[in-house]
Amino acid sequence: MNFIYNIKVKILSKEEVAPNIFLIKLLAPPIAQEALAGQFIHIKCSKDNYPLLRRPLSIHRIDKEKGEIFILFQAVGEGTKLLAGRSIEDDLDIMGPIGNGFNIYPESKKMVIIGGGIGVAPLLALGEESIRQGKEVQVLIGALKKELVIGEESFKILGAKVDVATDDGSYQYKGLVTDLLERIIKEGWLADQIFACGPKPMLKKISEIALQANIHYQVSMEERMACGIGACLGCVCKIKTKDKREYKVKYEYKRVCVDGPVFTGSEVVWND
Amino acid sequence: MNFIYNIKVKILSKEEVAPNIFLIKLLAPPIAQEALAGQFIHIKCSKDNYPLLRRPLSIHRIDKEKGEIFILFQAVGEGTKLLAGRSIEDDLDIMGPIGNGFNIYPESKKMVIIGGGIGVAPLLALGEESIRQGKEVQVLIGALKKELVIGEESFKILGAKVDVATDDGSYQYKGLVTDLLERIIKEGWLADQIFACGPKPMLKKISEIALQANIHYQVSMEERMACGIGACLGCVCKIKTKDKREYKVKYEYKRVCVDGPVFTGSEVVWND
Amino acid sequence: MDPSSQEVRWSGMIDKPNLEVEVAGIKLKNPVMTASGTFGYGEEFSPFIDLDKLGAMVLKGITLKPKMGNPPPRVIETPSGMLNSIGLQNVGVEMLIKEKLPYLQKFNTPVIINISGDTIEEYIELARRLGEVSKEMGVAGLEINISCPNVKKGGMVWGTDAKATYKIINSIRKTTPLPLIAKLTPNVTDIKTIAQAAEEAGADALSLINTLVGMAIDIDSRRPKLANISGGLSGPAVKPVALWLVWQVFQTVNIPVIGIGGIIKVEDALEFIIAGARVIEIGTANFVNPHVTIDIIEGIEKYLTENNIKDVNELVGSMKI
Amino acid sequence: MDPSSQEVRWSGMIDKPNLEVEVAGIKLKNPVMTASGTFGYGEEFSPFIDLDKLGAMVLKGITLKPKMGNPPPRVIETPSGMLNSIGLQNVGVEMLIKEKLPYLQKFNTPVIINISGDTIEEYIELARRLGEVSKEMGVAGLEINISCPNVKKGGMVWGTDAKATYKIINSIRKTTPLPLIAKLTPNVTDIKTIAQAAEEAGADALSLINTLVGMAIDIDSRRPKLANISGGLSGPAVKPVALWLVWQVFQTVNIPVIGIGGIIKVEDALEFIIAGARVIEIGTANFVNPHVTIDIIEGIEKYLTENNIKDVNELVGSMKI
Numbered sequence A, B: 001m002n003f004i005y006n007i008k009v010k011i012l013s014k015e016e017v018a019p020n021i022f023l024i025k026l027l028a029p030p031i032a033q034e035a036l037a038g039q040f041i042h043i044k045c046s047k048d049n050y051p052l053l054r055r056p057l058s059i060h061r062i063d064k065e066k067g068e069i070f071i072l073f074q075a076v077g078e079g080t081k082l083l084a085g086r087s088i089e090d091d092l093d094i095m096g097p098i099g100n101g102f103n104i105y106p107e108s109k110k111m112v113i114i115g116g117g118i119g120v121a122p123l124l125a126l127g128e129e130s131i132r133q134g135k136e137v138q139v140l141i142g143a144l145k146k147e148l149v150i151g152e153e154s155f156k157i158l159g160a161k162v163d164v165a166t167d168d169g170s171y172q173y174k175g176l177v178t179d180l181l182e183r184i185i186k187e188g189w190l191a192d193q194i195f196a197c198g199p200k201p202m203l204k205k206i207s208e209i210a211l212q213a214n215i216h217y218q219v220s221m222e223e224r225m226a227c228g229i230g231a232c233l234g235c236v237c238k239i240k241t242k243d244k245r246e247y248k249v250k251y252e253y254k255r256v257c258v259d260g261p262v263f264t265g266s267e268v269v270w271n272d
Numbered sequence C, D: 001m002d003p004s005s006q007e008v009r010w011s012g013m014i015d016k017p018n019l020e021v022e023v024a025g026i027k028l029k030n031p032v033m034t035a036s037g038t039f040g041y042g043e044e045f046s047p048f049i050d051l052d053k054l055g056a057m058v059l060k061g062i063t064l065k066p067k068m069g070n071p072p073p074r075v076i077e078t079p080s081g082m083l084n085s086i087g088l089q090n091v092g093v094e095m096l097i098k099e100k101l102p103y104l105q106k107f108n109t110p111v112i113i114n115i116s117g118d119t120i121e122e123y124i125e126l127a128r129r130l131g132e133v134s135k136e137m138g139v140a141g142l143e144i145n146i147s148c149p150n151v152k153k154g155g156m157v158w159g160t161d162a163k164a165t166y167k168i169i170n171s172i173r174k175t176t177p178l179p180l181i182a183k184l185t186p187n188v189t190d191i192k193t194i195a196q197a198a199e200e201a202g203a204d205a206l207s208l209i210n211t212l213v214g215m216a217i218d219i220d221s222r223r224p225k226l227a228n229i230s231g232g233l234s235g236p237a238v239k240p241v242a243l244w245l246v247w248q249v250f251q252t253v254n255i256p257v258i259g260i261g262g263i264i265k266v267e268d269a270l271e272f273i274i275a276g277a278r279v280i281e282i283g284t285a286n287f288v289n290p291h292v293t294i295d296i297i298e299g300i301e302k303y304l305t306e307n308n309i310k311d312v313n314e315l316v317g318s319m320k321i
């Protein structure tokens, strides 16, 4: 386990990049220094103890030079709404960086990165790192409608190829983002690794596709968290592991916060 | 009982008039219209339900023409601190005007108004009304130290005579404000009515002085409140009342919110 | 087209969902009642809401003789809740009849009287007296408080023992044909046995929860913050406990359950209904938002419409497990 | 003069108050422990605090065999609190000894093991095994969880009945000379009789409260928010209830009481101590502020100094009524 800081950091900027979706930049040098793509921070959204618990948000971008990290989030409930209401220059109490992060294999050449809705949040840092390492990156973004397509430009600037699917067809392909994945596989563009984050049905479908195409698949999972540091066992998801004797399948509840949030797609028990 | 409004009003201005003491001006035409000196408003300090209950604050000044009311308060705990942190132009959810208010007798000519610490809050409106009605007004202000003397100027502008006592002698008389009361009575300046608000020991002492000097005494009481509108019976204080048969003393718990907050000093049971 | 005409059109297009429910034989316009002790005698809230819109009103707990109550401080805020130790201060049943009930005659909303006593005889006498005037003064039913934690004698002790619960409810049952609601305390090991006893004794409905016993201390004076030392905890803090107990009781009895505890927004009310409450009572939230009852009635209607549920009764106990 | 030298002078002028306490024969540097299940196996918090500064650590509840726990979702926030239904997921006692306890050897802080079982035999076997390794692995004492609401068998059923409480505590008492702390559930009608039974059975101290049973429902899916349906309520919301029960038990027994429930700031801890807790445990607050234990230890010291109290033991049960 890497070291987790609990520090107060300054809010440098805040922007509503899409309806109800906010991008916040934080000055957090020690966290920026150690953060890996796919890790998250655990945030105290209010100044008092209401709401009580912290909220986990992925690290969206890491700027190690400036010591800055970005979070990208949708204001869906009490915690995220309060966070969206915080002022620039405010101090924010955060813990991080937390989690295992994505595992980019040195031998991989081609990667597909798939984000559904706000699920693109942890993927930009991954895209940036992949391209830094010289991989070829195909990004697939799924959203309900045009206004909710996030990150397209950011990925393009990095040099990734980006395709978009919208449920209502208001932008690019009309349909599911998993259709796009099936299409590129059918077209013969075979990635070495697939990475995804988004709604569970999407993640599950990708798992099936990846299995069939025999592509290694990493998925960033979400679960309700209390501690965020592996202590409460609140945030588990069911994982298939092989028994020592190798032939017996064993199930285990693993902690999304520190054993994840990234898991191998084929190990996740989807029907639970 | 007068009509109580529950309305959202705009914060027009906010000022820290003394260390940790705030003066807030609210645009609240219906309440300003009906408010009497000595009444209070019941305020939802936060935007969510934490803290849960409203907080009662006296109406400090009433500007019927502009439809404005003022509150003057000390930030002592969660509620008042949140209130002090609210922004100008914010909407504030308030209920009011609540309570009986002070009763200025038409036949009274001379009044003493005594405020201890933040207890001056409800007294300015009373001073203003008394002077409007042509009474001679002597104000006595007690405070811990010079910086915490509030309202002196405001009362002077109205045309009242103001004397101050500070516990540490850092301003004017060194000692208790009740000493000042005893002094003016000894000097032969006999008021027709005494009004007071402040810490309980002060109120009690004044009660003894007033009884001895045979001056009618009205006191504004404080008690923790839940509903603020007479429904919960949470805010009571013990009041001596005469039985129908007139010769038997009876005790009763009366509601500070709607039976008060102003009570006749001699009816309050001080040792309880 | 102005918005109001659009509204008319809209309401013409779909049928409004049914909000009417029946509990303990009392017909209510909607499933929202007020909780005893938090709504005074009704009149206190008339500046803020139209009392005619409520499902029913439960008034402040009444005793045979006037009661002075406990010394102050009586209320103190706690995280997302409050403690109270009112101690059943009330005007007594005769003053209730003479001075409080007349005002409520003009409203078309059932009035339920919450009664308390130190002895079974007092409960019986209260039930008898209120039964006597029920037609004339519009008493729709009685809520039997066997769960008040703030009085020394009587109160909660009845509600913590199944036999005592049976005895008191049954005695009242034999006294009056008025609809009887037994109000249960959460401060028990097994609420199911208490609920069963109340049902067997003839209660027409059960309401729960009354407050949880709690305390707070002032660390400067090292004294209890309430003069009475302990008090009853209410408000959003207790909602999870109340919801669990309502569901437990709903699974146990055949009479309707009235859900109480921490309801402050429509989502809370819906949770209780889904867990099995035919009706809900709103308490502490009235202090925070005097309009909360109406907001929640409207919210329930909106939820039903949006979810295409034609009758709120369909939602009762609809939790899927 | 630089501030540090001023500090030295200051601390030379007055004596620091004594924070040391003894509970169940275990000597603690200060009265602040961690609550089982909220502090993992200790190591999880080492990035945030110096474990050496704690009064004691109570680790996640352990069973004889590894336990998988309940399906997710397992935690859900409620007003000023949370519900959990972990279901005692743990590595089992052998892994605890082999993989978790070694890390804690380097700290000079007593480690208390919280144990659970489905049968008396399991509790006995756990106590025996931990007794066996207690010297070598630094097991200072056992906290007997007879109050877990999240497992079907065992758990809370023991703690809701005085006879069962007596039986299980006494059986463990006969097995091991290790200090025994009986952890009580608040979900009972009369905690005093349970507390007495535990004392008579030979418990060296009592800790309370474990969580209150609660529930929450998702109104869109109409399913319980926790896969296990119900869970245990903890956090500031439950503090008033916990404080009341601690005071009740303090008045009833002669062994030390450990106060738990909703402690998140020093004022809360002081309330429990004033109500009679010799030591307190901090649970849910660790999730909000991983440094909270140390903040509270420092706060207690400050309060004692400011109030000129030389020994924290003087404060225990000092409530004036």
Ligand SMILES: Cc1cc2nc3c(=O)[nH]c(=O)nc-3n(C[C@H](O)[C@H](O)[C@H](O)COP(=O)(O)OP(=O)(O)OC[C@H]3O[C@@H](n4cnc5c(N)ncnc54)[C@H](O)[C@@H]3O)c2cc1C
Residues within 6 Å of the ligand: A040, A051, A055, A056, A057, A058, A059, A072, A073, A074, A075, A076, A077, A078, A079, A080, A081, A118, A121, A122, A221, A222, A223, A224, A225, A256, A261
């Ligand atoms: C490791 C991790 C990384 C995350 N990264 C991001 C991110 O970068 N951007 C982003 O917008 N969101 C992210 N989420 C989801 C985010 O944590 C939740 O949206 C947030 O906690 C909701 O809090 P709230 O108080 O606003 O809403 P609540 O009022 O608590 O809930 C509102 C809605 O959000 C859902 N929700 C609440 N908590 C979670 C959770 N922990 N996981 C999934 N759904 C939840 C609830 O089911 C509910 O429908 C992440 C979650 C995890 C576990």
Ligand SMILES: Cc1cc2nc3c(=O)[nH]c(=O)nc-3n(C[C@H](O)[C@H](O)[C@H](O)COP(=O)(O)OP(=O)(O)OC[C@H]3O[C@@H](n4cnc5c(N)ncnc54)[C@H](O)[C@@H]3O)c2cc1C
Residues within 6 Å of the ligand: B040, B055, B056, B057, B058, B059, B072, B073, B074, B075, B076, B077, B078, B079, B080, B081, B118, B121, B122, B221, B222, B223, B224, B225, B256, B261
């Ligand atoms: C009718 C009435 C009029 C008032 N007018 C004013 C006013 O004009 N200006 C002003 O500054 N204060 C006034 N007060 C007191 C004010 O209501 C309290 O200071 C406030 O409610 C404290 O809330 P809090 O959340 O900030 O503090 P909390 O955290 O609730 O408590 C902090 C401290 O304040 C004390 N306190 C809390 N509530 C009350 C209360 N209702 N009465 C007395 N003490 C209390 C507590 O004992 C505690 O020591 C008035 C009180 C009443 C009853």
Ligand SMILES: Cc1cc2nc3c(=O)[nH]c(=O)nc-3n(C[C@H](O)[C@H](O)[C@H](O)COP(=O)(O)O)c2cc1C
Residues within 6 Å of the ligand: B226, B232, B234, C035, C036, C037, C038, C060, C061, C062, C084, C086, C088, C114, C145, C148, C183, C209, C210, C211, C233, C234, C235, C236, C238, C260, C261, C262, C263, C281, C282, C283, C284, C285
């Ligand atoms: C100030 C106050 C007074 C109460 N008085 C009574 C009462 O007289 N009789 C009664 O049965 N319950 C009484 N209760 C309990 C409430 O009716 C209700 O059961 C409880 O508060 C839980 O609901 P809530 O969380 O919505 O407030 C009182 C509660 C409060 C807060």
Ligand SMILES: Cc1cc2nc3c(=O)[nH]c(=O)nc-3n(C[C@H](O)[C@H](O)[C@H](O)COP(=O)(O)O)c2cc1C
Residues within 6 Å of the ligand: A226, A232, A234, D035, D036, D037, D038, D060, D061, D062, D084, D086, D088, D114, D145, D148, D183, D209, D210, D211, D233, D234, D235, D236, D238, D260, D261, D262, D263, D281, D282, D283, D284, D285
């Ligand atoms: C996530 C979680 C897990 C818990 N696990 C245990 C446990 O294994 N054994 C136990 O005795 N208590 C357990 N508890 C109860 C706590 O130790 C404590 O008694 C309770 O949470 C009340 O304290 P708090 O309000 O400070 O959290 C757990 C509590 C939480 C929140």
Ligand code: FES
Residues within 6 Å of the ligand: A224, A225, A226, A227, A228, A229, A230, A231, A232, A233, A234, A235, A236, A255, A256, A257, A258
């Ligand atoms: S959130 Fe506590 S273990 Fe993951």
Ligand code: FES
Residues within 6 Å of the ligand: B224, B225, B226, B227, B228, B229, B230, B231, B232, B233, B234, B235, B236, B255, B256, B257, B258
């Ligand atoms: S605050 Fe409720 S009666 Fe006064």
